[in-house]
Amino acid sequence: MSKLKVGIIVFLGTNCELDTKRACEFFGWDVEYIWHNDKIKKKYDLIFIPGGFSYGDHISSGRIAKLSPAVKSLPVGKSLIVGICNGFQILCEAKLLSGALIDNQNIKFISKVADLNFKGEKISLPIAHHQGNYFCKNIDEKQILMTYQNNENGSDMSIAGIYDRKNRIIGMMPHPERAIYEELGLTDGRKVFEFVKNEI
Amino acid sequence: MLKTRFNALVTQKEYEHIKKKLGREPNGFELQLFSATYSEHCSYKHSKELLKLLPRENAIFYEENAGGIEIGEHAILFKMESHNHPCSVEPFNGAATGVGGIIRDVLAMNARPIALCNSLKFGSKNNSNPEPLPSPLAGEGDFQRKRQPANVRKSGEGFRKWHAYFTPLLEFLKFVPHFEILFSPARGAKGRTLIVKGFKPIEIISDSRLGLLTQQHEIDYALNSTQHEYNRILNGVVEGISVYGNSIGIPTVSTEVLLDDCFSENPLVNISAIGLAKKLDILTSSTAKNGLKLMLVGSATMRDGLGGAAFASKKLSDEKAEDKISIQIANPFMKKKLIEACLEIFSQKLVVSCQDCGAAGILSSTSEVAYKSGCGVEIDLNNIHIGDKSIKDFEIMLSETQERMLFVVEECKIDEIARILTKFELEYSIIGNTIKEKNYVVKNGGNLLANLPCELLVAPPEIELDFGQNAGGILGGMVIPPYVSVDGNCPEIYEQYDHTVGSRTQFSPASSSLQDIELKDAQKSNERSNLPKAEPNFNSLWIYEENCFLGIYTFSVVIQENPFKEVYEAILTASKSLTERGFQPKGITNCLNFANPEIPPTMYEFRETILAIKKSCEELKIPVCSGNVSFYNESSLGKIKNTPSFTMIGVKTES
Incomplete structure (x- = not known):
């Protein structure tokens, strides 16, 4: 089987592109960056929108990034699209995923290792966000991908990640790319990456 | 202390020293420069002799911007710095610019x-955790509601809609420098009025939804409450x-x-x-030579942080309101762009020497490069990209606007550097060039503003x-x-x-x-x-x-x-x-x-x-x-x- 082709969109202010690239390379995938100002023309199996503060989160997180050529030309339905943290916020802003992410319940940045329910398993992944409080009117339960065990940020139904199977778009607030290496003690991120790989 | 009409601070002894070495009276502009470089913050005049005692064996680059240790092919460069004085006046920006x-x-x-x-x-x-004071906007009965726990206030879709709409606005306003968000204590017909200095008052919200906003920004309102x-x-x-x-x-x-x-x-x-560098690629501020261009990269120079070096060298008094202009404004987004752009430019070896614009801004960065490299510099203030048209000449030199770097580059590399800077949406200007004579020359178009020996400018007389x-x-x-x-x-x-x-x-x-x-x-x-x-x-x-x-x-x-x-x-x-x-x-x-x-x-x-x-x-x-x-x-x-x-x-x- 040929190597997976992965694209990582980089905005001004993105800061998890290197972590995501390292994680993909850990699995032996073929990775390249996509600059936010370029339209996506090449064919990718998987496109990551990594975490960070695209455009400094000015106005609101993801609100400017959704207008960028790269996001506007996302091959929806063709490639699997995964938004992590700021990527999730961008996908929600762009209405590619339902719901919205608003300020955490305590109105503060939260950085910690959160316990999550994922595919019937209990896993621990780092979370680090200020606006990760997921808000939705009504969501199909089948769309829920992962939930917080202790609902750190006050999300509706404790949702930490969702998966729109029809359009093949995943969004999640936790950072699986930061929990790959045995050296750092946490390896549950691998389970998320394996899952993503199987969904392609 | 000798106070000129510019309110500069140079001691009588230092003034005599300057006059003797220069063979003439320094002009007002030059005196402003001295007031910054001779401040404790820049010159370490009380501590530098004692600091020489510290052991440096096995350290690399301990005389540069940061020092470090070697690990194989790499070097770990690290440094610790204080930002105490700004934080006492404006904790948020003080701490943020400290990090920057x-x-x-x-x-x-x-x-x-x-x-x-x-x-x-x-x-x-x-x-x-003193008894909470009623904030300026708390009317009768409002206060109790405001202090309810977050999960109580949070219920209801109306609140969430409001919150989703309103938080971004506030977040945005936070980044508008020189404006303060204030709430009028008077009640409007529908709710309260949001006043942003410099804008027309906006009537926005009904009382019941004010709660969260109040708590979130309460600290700002209580500025004058001890x-x-x-x-x-x-x-x-x-x-x-x-x-x-x-x-x-x-x-x-x-x-x-x-x-x-x-x-x-x-x-x-x-x-x-703590920074990680490849040992062979480390840049320093002492490698400039004659005939190179000085390039200022990043934010446009504004008046913020003016005189910060002198400010950090005096004790805090009750003049806090007056001091506020001395606080630099943080812009993390600009910094992130600057980091990525700099690392890309450096990786292509386009820069000869580099210095950051910290205390005393353009003045200290250029004079330090000149002094350490053993050459001189000539700066034309007209070429510097400015964000505030009313800024005075000496303020350009001393401004501590954040997120700026000084590159010393060969003229032929400028186009390539400019291409990378444009990609990261960063501004730049060619502010001058290095010269052979070890002099620090500042011009404003055709007018000569200062011409000083670098050594005199950088090294104040020894003190007892x-x-x-x-x-x-x-x-x-x-x-x-x-x-x-x-x-x-x-x-x-x-x-x-x-x-x-x-x-x-x-x-x-x-x-x-x-x-x-x-x-x-x-x-x-x-x-x-x-x-x-x-x-x-x-x-x-x-x-x-x-x-x-x-x-x-x-x-x-x-x-x-x-x-x-x-x-x-x-x-x-x-x-x-x-x-x-x-x-x-x-x-x-x-x-x-x-x-x-x-x-x-x-x-x-x-x-x-x-x-x-x-x-x-x-x-x-x-x-x-x-x-x-x-x-x-x-x-x-x-x-x-x-x-x-x-x-x-x-x-x-x-x-």
Whole structure:
């Protein structure tokens, strides 16, 4: 089987592109960056929108990034699209995923290792966000991908990640790319990456 | 002190010295330049002789922006710096620009910043939760509702809609410099009125939804309330570090927080940055030569942070409102762009020499490059990109606008650099060039504003130091209450710092205390046992490029009675702490926070501290790689207890 082709969109202010690239390379995938100002023309199996503060989160997180050529030309339905943290916020802003992410319940940045329910398993992944409080009117339960065990940020139904199977778009607030290496003690991120790989 | 009509600060002795060396009277513009370069903050005039005593063996680049140690092909460059004075006036921006400033020091040497540490001191916590004052906008009955717990207020879709709509607006306004968000105390027909200085008042919200907003920004409103002062400083500083550090994607891995009443009005905010560089690619500020271009990159020069160097060299008085103009405004997004652009430009070897614009802005960065490289510079103020048309000539030179870097480049490389800067949407200007004569020349179009020998500008005349007597006589007999450490029971502080970005951090400062509790739970202990235990001020970074681990230990000594003994023991304890965890101590950086050096026994304690550092580091065979001195830490409440802070670095090769 040929190597997976992965694209990582980089905005001004993105800061998890290197972590995501390292994680993909850990699995032996073929990775390249996509600059936010370029339209996506090449064919990718998987496109990551990594975490960070695209455009400094000015106005609101993801609100400017959704207008960028790269996001506007996302091959929806063709490639699997995964938004992590700021990527999730961008996908929600762009209405590619339902719901919205608003300020955490305590109105503060939260950085910690959160316990999550994922595919019937209990896993621990780092979370680090200020606006990760997921808000939705009504969501199909089948769309829920992962939930917080202790609902750190006050999300509706404790949702930490969702998966729109029809359009093949995943969004999640936790950072699986930061929990790959045995050296750092946490390896549950691998389970998320394996899952993503199987969904392609 | 000699006050000119520009309100510059040069001592009479310094003025005579300038006049003698120059052979003429300096003009007003030149005197402004001297006031900045001769300030304690830039010249280290009270400390530089003593700092020469510190051991430097095995350190690399200890005379540059940051110093470091070698690990294989790579170098770890690190430095600690204080931002105490700005934080006492404007905690949020003071702390945020403190983070920004120290990162630039590391970045200027072509090192990617990989971690931040901080050592913070505030007033006692007893004072930090006073009875809440009604904020200016609280009417009758409003106040109780406002203090309800967040989950009560949060219910209801109306609130959420409002919140989703309104928070972005406030967030946006935060980034508009020079505007303040105020609420009118008067009630409108529908609700209250949002007033942003410089805009028409906007009537926005009904009373019932004001609650959350009020709490969120309450600290800002209580600016003039002394009861809120301590809380305001602590919250502001933590938020500043959190917002800035998190946004630029550098993890804050090691934190130390101490509370003591002597820091109530003069908090200590010491931040260290750790950078990773390839040894052969390190840039310095001493490699410029004749005939090169000076390129200023980043933010347009504005009036913010004006005279900050002189500001940090005087004690804090009640003139806080007046001082506000001296605070630099933080822009983390600009910094993130600057970091990525700089690293891309440096990686293509397009720059000969680089210096960050820190204290005294363009003046200190250009004069330092010229002095260290042994050449001169010629600057034309007309070419500098300016963000504020009303700015005066000397203000351009002294402005401490954040997020700027100075490159020294060959003329043929400018186009390529400009292409990369455009990609990152950054502005730049060619502000001048290097010249053969060792002179510092400033022009404004055709007008010559200053022409000074570089050496005279950078090196002030030596001063006599008054070491005074042992402090024991003054403090002896007094009962000194021990300071309180909030480490371990303040997850709400550590949780605000992103510590995992970069995928290098081994420990979680926030969860360490929680973990202890959870470990008692036998069921959970199995699941969590793979997570190593940590202290908030210790962490370990994985340097995967060299397959080794970097142990980072941040600590400080609030000097009580015997400076030598206390500092000496603290350094040995830190070293032991690293060794116990398997790390070989390799280097240390310091930030020495002291009171007014002109009044004994400050200099006595300072000398004892230096001697203690020298002795302990020589015994441990580790170099002092870099450092910073902050004098004049005093407020209307009196002077602080002198407090040196340190970050010690150790290396562990096997995993």
